[in-house]
Amino acid sequence: MKNIVMIYCDELRCDALSCYGSPYGIKTENIDELAAHSVMFDECYCASPVCVPSRYSTLTSLPPTQTGVYHNEAAMPTFKLDHDFITFPQVLKDAGYCTASFGKTHIPAVQTPVFDVNDEMGGEMNLGINIKEEASQIMKLPGQFQSVLAADYPADKRFWPEQVTDHGIEWMLKQRQPFFIRFSYLQPHTPIVVPEKYVQRLNDIEFDDSLTYYSTSEFEKRFGEICDIQRMCAQDVQRMRKYYYAMVLWIDEQVGRIMQALKDHHLMDDTILVFTADHGANRGENGALAKQTFQPSSHRIPLLISNNNCKERRHDICSNLDLGPTLLAMNGIAVPKSFMGINLFEKTQEEVYSMVGYGKRTSKAFPNKNQGAWSMNHGWPQRVCIRTTRFRLDMNSMMDGEFVSEADEDICFIDRLKDPMEQVNRINDPEYQPFIHELVKKLRAYSRSQKLVDDAMVEMDMEKIKAYKKAGQTK
Structure with a gap:
């Protein structure tokens, strides 16, 4: 059995990597080196474009409909899984692997530990500093979306998240039997607070200063309104993008450190390397930030498997x-019957949900901020998506605890x-109506197969938000 090293990022869009085609020509040289010896998947999508459900789906090989984990409320102390779902690291452990995760976790509370070792040091949202007092040149939006989109990390301190790499490599090199290790980086998730040297490497690049707006769905329009970035000046738009890509350069350096450690200790030939992310990130596409939409910037993820x-x-x-x-x-390990994903080296599929x-x-669109209702009278809707090799169709599925009527589905067909x-x-284009009818039928069936969750487990009020953050699950 081979060792497995998984490098896992948060809010990493594919076009931030030169192997996937960076629009600015920025080179992620270490990830490129990994890609040069990997099977590279161009069309990989997350089961949910938000942290907690995507991370849990990766571990369990189950869609949100089977676990009841649909958004970040599922990491609150009030949320309870109805049973202990088996994860692939647990299967590896039963097969004789030592397992460990370093960095960000952010999944529902589980009864059985997912990993033998779960060291979250370096994966915290505060980055090991008091951001308000120690970071400099902090850029927040003029509107209500108050995440830090660009700031400089203190020059006199080592970058706190590097502990994920430090501790992970230290553990990895001590193992004397097959191991599975996950390096789970918060980056390039907000807050984007970057050591200066990575920003300086991009000083000669002119980043796009425009925001895009186009008519896809009321859902994406309303999400853009909640992100409230319309008043950003051109200079701030450029800086927002520059600092995001600078943070990716830091990730690339960590990948290089991990690969060098494997080479130096003659482990590369006996190791499978995986590079991927939980979801992408919008940076002004259709007026949006963060994730949660089915735009490719948010929904599509990198996946490299090297063997x-x-x-x-x-x-x-x-x-x-x-x-x-x-x-x-x-x-050569048996895949549990509960897993709903496929072995990518044995099968292909025509569609993903x-x-x-x-x-x-x-x-709310942003439950941890208690921000972003659909309207004065309605909560934020649940939305579902189906992708095929050619088409994407997404639509609202539930609102205010009820399945929506056809009039409220707000279908987007691409x-x-x-x-x-x-x-x-192209929802009204006559040419596509047979395709639309079939995909809508499949999505309605998918939505109605979902595990229903009690309202009390996912209600967000300020007291529950405080308890959520106190528990350490700070998204």
């Missing part, structure tokens, strides 16, 4: 549900062949 220099670029569609079954099968939100009356940037809603 003995087997290089290939795959264009078939896949999901983060597929990672666990693939890694188990690569090591995704879901985000609880659709309760109290639901022909990705004609519109690879996914900016044009």
